[in-house]
Amino acid sequence: MDWLGHFDAVWCVDFEFTAPPGERPSPVCLVGHEVLTGRRVRVWQDELRALREPPFPVGPRTLVVAYYASAELGCFLALGWPMPARVLDLFPEFKCRTSGLATPGGAGLLGALMYFGLEALDAAEKDGMRQLVMRGGQWTPDERRAVLDYCESDVAALTRLLPAMGPGLDLPRALIRGRYMAAAARMEWAGVPIDTDALAAFKHHWLSIKEELIARIDREFGVYDGTTFKADRWAAYLAAHNIPWPTLPSGKLALDDDTFREMSRNHPRVAPIRELRTSISQLRLNELAVGSDGRNRCLLSAFGSKTGRNQPSNSKFVFGPSAWLRSLIRPGPGKAVAYIDYSQQELAIAAALSGDRRMQAAYESGDFYLTFAKMAGGVPAGATKESHAAEREQFKTVALGVLYGLSADGLARKLNAPPCRGRDLLRMHKETFRQFWRWSDAVQDQAVLVGKLETVFGWAVRAGADANARSLRNFPMQANGSEMLRLACCDATEAGVTVCCPVHDAVLIEAAEAEIDAAVEATQGHMRRASEIVLAGFPLRTDVKVVRHPDRYSDKRGAAMWRAVCELCGRAP
Numbered sequence: 001m002d003w004l005g006h007f008d009a010v011w012c013v014d015f016e017f018t019a020p021p022g023e024r025p026s027p028v029c030l031v032g033h034e035v036l037t038g039r040r041v042r043v044w045q046d047e048l049r050a051l052r053e054p055p056f057p058v059g060p061r062t063l064v065v066a067y068y069a070s071a072e073l074g075c076f077l078a079l080g081w082p083m084p085a086r087v088l089d090l091f092p093e094f095k096c097r098t099s100g101l102a103t104p105g106g107a108g109l110l111g112a113l114m115y116f117g118l119e120a121l122d123a124a125e126k127d128g129m130r131q132l133v134m135r136g137g138q139w140t141p142d143e144r145r146a147v148l149d150y151c152e153s154d155v156a157a158l159t160r161l162l163p164a165m166g167p168g169l170d171l172p173r174a175l176i177r178g179r180y181m182a183a184a185a186r187m188e189w190a191g192v193p194i195d196t197d198a199l200a201a202f203k204h205h206w207l208s209i210k211e212e213l214i215a216r217i218d219r220e221f222g223v224y225d226g227t228t229f230k231a232d233r234w235a236a237y238l239a240a241h242n243i244p245w246p247t248l249p250s251g252k253l254a255l256d257d258d259t260f261r262e263m264s265r266n267h268p269r270v271a272p273i274r275e276l277r278t279s280i281s282q283l284r285l286n287e288l289a290v291g292s293d294g295r296n297r298c299l300l301s302a303f304g305s306k307t308g309r310n311q312p313s314n315s316k317f318v319f320g321p322s323a324w325l326r327s328l329i330r331p332g333p334g335k336a337v338a339y340i341d342y343s344q345q346e347l348a349i350a351a352a353l354s355g356d357r358r359m360q361a362a363y364e365s366g367d368f369y370l371t372f373a374k375m376a377g378g379v380p381a382g383a384t385k386e387s388h389a390a391e392r393e394q395f396k397t398v399a400l401g402v403l404y405g406l407s408a409d410g411l412a413r414k415l416n417a418p419p420c421r422g423r424d425l426l427r428m429h430k431e432t433f434r435q436f437w438r439w440s441d442a443v444q445d446q447a448v449l450v451g452k453l454e455t456v457f458g459w460a461v462r463a464g465a466d467a468n469a470r471s472l473r474n475f476p477m478q479a480n481g482s483e484m485l486r487l488a489c490c491d492a493t494e495a496g497v498t499v500c501c502p503v504h505d506a507v508l509i510e511a512a513e514a515e516i517d518a519a520v521e522a523t524q525g526h527m528r529r530a531s532e533i534v535l536a537g538f539p540l541r542t543d544v545k546v547v548r549h550p551d552r553y554s555d556k557r558g559a560a561m562w563r564a565v566c567e568l569c570g571r572a573p
Contacts, residue, residue: 009034009056017071017075025071064088090165096303100463118161188298199328220272243267246414260277300502306471308482319503338544339508341506356434359436444472491530492522516548528542
């Protein structure tokens, strides 16, 4: 590991802490081992709180090594310590190295040790010690020693794992990922402002209003029998309103939540029934993690997916459940929030990485789908969103579908159109964006021949013999989009913007009302810069929605559901 010579000190560190749902971490103890000299520190809770800075240097000549570092860095924030300048987190490095491969022990520290054949603490013993830590309160002297010893065992494991992983590390890129874990810690620390009064009312009334909610929302649709959704009634509703709906190869309607989500975007009138189905079957209001300060906080699960995206819990994160619940997001007095998202991010990434000039021009036009339709000769040159709305929707479906490797038959099913229409649309896309298709074919070929795909910052996925070709084709868009958002979050949080959370291709920020416009402008600048870095100079647009107190955030897909729930709870929307 020649790169160790770049540092004066390499500290492997671990905290034990308590963190009830929705709350910020409260450090219990810290253990650190310095790799080059063998120096060790063991610091208990009362001593930690008395320290104004860490018991080791954290400047650019010191490398701080951890496993899932946002937890450790959250403790730095809790103690008011300066953040380490250089962080190496072995969790994302292990995920990156094994993405697409089997890891029998999982991706946690024990799983990584198992993968490399290294000694590890027994899982049952580890769980027992973690329960002792989470118990909180007063610990006996023997319990303190046991907790410190347990914490030190994780640090010792890190010191064994580091040389095992070290030879394969791409340190400059690994430090970028470590930098994001610091941003994740800041975002988890900030949390999302929640209307706790409304949440309490919903929890209190939820069981009693479910049936009334079904009756109210279903008036327009007539698809429920009691609390049971009836597929035949749904088919009749779609036919009566001339709404094309994807079908399965069997010919039956696709009724999975992903299909409902996608169709709700294309046909807003069906959004209330999707929200109702999701709420009735999945919503667990008591699991939403809200702290005593009224902020929604949960583990962002950075690098959780194969493409490196965050994967926070759907039940704990306010953006996870039904869209109507997002109206619980409400800035406090004198505050405002802003939702800033990349405009058509995946299409732009595909256009930039493929070097397809026509696709780039379609993105730069401001309306990719209509411009694509015009380029393909599917609509007249003077067509508008209003004059050719149906055709635009078809070209939107094919433009997004091909990024996922959707076949002609799959397109036809999504559009509820004859197979020949699916083939015709796919042909139009291939003829319009020839360079994109050459590049996309090359991506799949590379994955098959080399067995691996990488982003511009080295996040990788392995492609075995059973790899899904459609996922491989989509990997560059998803994974480079993830790189882009991570970089933007790093820049924004380091510049002092309060980023409440990332949401797929967007961020939610918060500021004083008088400062929100400046915060939005700064964040948009960071997001634009991140896109230019990832895409070699190709800038992406961003869209903004600002909400000032006393207003609340709203997602139009859940607006009807929100109004209904509020009325049934006797609250004003």
